[in-house]
Amino acid sequence: MEQNQMNVFREQLSEVNLELLALLNKRADLVQQIGLVKHGMKRFDPVREREMMDLITSHNEGPFTNATVEHIFKEIFKAGLELQEDDHSKELLVSRKKKPVDTVVNINGSNIGDGNVHLIMGPCSVESYQQVSQVAESVKSKGINLLRGGAFKPRTSPYDFQGLGFEGLQILKRVANEHDLAVVSEIVSPAHIEEAIDYVDVIQIGARNMQNFELLKAAGVVDKPVLLKRGLSATISEFINAAEYIISRGNGNIILCERGIRTYEKATRNTLDISAVPILKQETHLPVLVDVTHSTGRRDLLLPAAKAAIAIGADGVMAEVHPDPAVALSDSAQQMDLEMFDKFVEGLYKFSNASGRELR
Numbered sequence: 096m097e098q099n100q101m102n103v104f105r106e107q108l109s110e111v112n113l114e115l116l117a118l119l120n121k122r123a124d125l126v127q128q129i130g131l132v133k134h135g136m137k138r139f140d141p142v143r144e145r146e147m148m149d150l151i152t153s154h155n156e157g158p159f160t161n162a163t164v165e166h167i168f169k170e171i172f173k174a175g176l177e178l179q180e181d182d183h184s185k186e187l188l189v190s191r192k193k194k195p196v197d198t199v200v201n202i203n204g205s206n207i208g209d210g211n212v213h214l215i216m217g218p219c220s221v222e223s224y225q226q227v228s229q230v231a232e233s234v235k236s237k238g239i240n241l242l243r244g245g246a247f248k249p250r251t252s253p254y255d256f257q258g259l260g261f262e263g264l265q266i267l268k269r270v271a272n273e274h275d276l277a278v279v280s281e282i283v284s285p286a287h288i289e290e291a292i293d294y295v296d297v298i299q300i301g302a303r304n305m306q307n308f309e310l311l312k313a314a315g316v317v318d319k320p321v322l323l324k325r326g327l328s329a330t331i332s333e334f335i336n337a338a339e340y341i342i343s344r345g346n347g348n349i350i351l352c353e354r355g356i357r358t359y360e361k362a363t364r365n366t367l368d369i370s371a372v373p374i375l376k377q378e379t380h381l382p383v384l385v386d387v388t389h390s391t392g393r394r395d396l397l398l399p400a401a402k403a404a405i406a407i408g409a410d411g412v413m414a415e416v417h418p419d420p421a422v423a424l425s426d427s428a429q430q431m432d433l434e435m436f437d438k439f440v441e442g443l444y445k446f447s448n449a450s451g452r453e454l455r
């Protein structure tokens with residue numbers, strides 16, 4: 096008899112569960128509608144949540160206490176807000192939901208995002224014609240087409256080498272022309288973008304400028320690929336939104352670059368957030384590179400980190416090479432010399448081929 100009674104209650108409970116489910120989803124539909132109307136407005140509205148909560152608790156007749164009811168509804172509000180955030184992220188122009196096919200960025204014939212592994216190599220800073228030329232020769236001899244080099248250097252200390260500026264860009268262009276290479280170089284000021292596009296094939300926006308919104312907007316209105324590096328302490332969502340600034344102005348030729356994030360770990364310069372690569376590739380349609388030099392800050396880790404990048408699906412790897420790192424004007428501890436560079440590319444070549452991807 097008692098067993099029968101329990102079964103009856105349980106059946107009723109199951110029905111109530113389904114009613115609750117239907118009501119929760121009815122609520123979710125309404126929350127989504129509100130989310131659509133909220134376009135451009137802040138989605139989290141604590142005042143509205145407080146009003147709803149007060150109305151709910153004022154009608155509470157138990158047996159649940161107000162504290163329990165508040166706890167349950169807070170979770171429901173939270174889930175509603177997440178739904179709105181989720182819908183919003185799908186609306187982003189960089190999002191995979193908006194454009195399911197991969198964006199392939201063409202840099203003078205090198206197609207970043209085409210499934211092969213592309214290397215961007217060169218010195219940290221442009222120091223002289225000789226120095227860049229020596230590296231460029233080695234880069235080209237390996238069939239690599241993309242040369243990096245810093246002319247504008249945002250350094251932590253104002254007393255450190257700040258780069259050669261436009262003179263550095265001129266050196267890069269001259270060397271690139273001589274060796275048929277494409278130039279990737281960082282630009283730090285919106286005012287320099289127009290002039291710099293005559294010298295560079297890719298505008299790099301560095302980690303320290305990832306949220307320099309005026310620079311992002313300026314890079315968004317020119318017809319030049321942009322390599323956007325993740326900020327030192329930027330979340331993946333902030334990184335994606337930084338790319339959205341560029342694409343929202345019209346320039347969709349964006350390459351994302353994971354370069355390590357700041358954590359408590361001191362064994363490496365930064366912590367390479369390797370899982371950011373597949374997340375960025377799932378969430379966006381943009382190609383993703385890994386900068387193994389700045390993420391690790393250690394020569395001995397460049398090859399293993401680059402292999403990890405390839406294994407996890409990165410579209411390319413960026414690393415620094417200097418003819419004589421010991422006397423480099425910046426980042427001397429982490430740049431490869433030319434001999435090490437040979438071994439690095441050799442190692443990557445084998446690894447890449449074994450995983451069925453061509454190294455370019």
Ligand SMILES: C=C(O[C@@H]1C=C(C(=O)O)C=C[C@H]1O)C(=O)O
Pocket residue numbers: 126129138139140141143144171172173174175176179
């Ligand atoms: C639904 C809204 O958006 C958000 C989600 C809420 C919810 O799920 O209850 C409440 C307030 C906002 O934080 C709204 O503003 O009304």
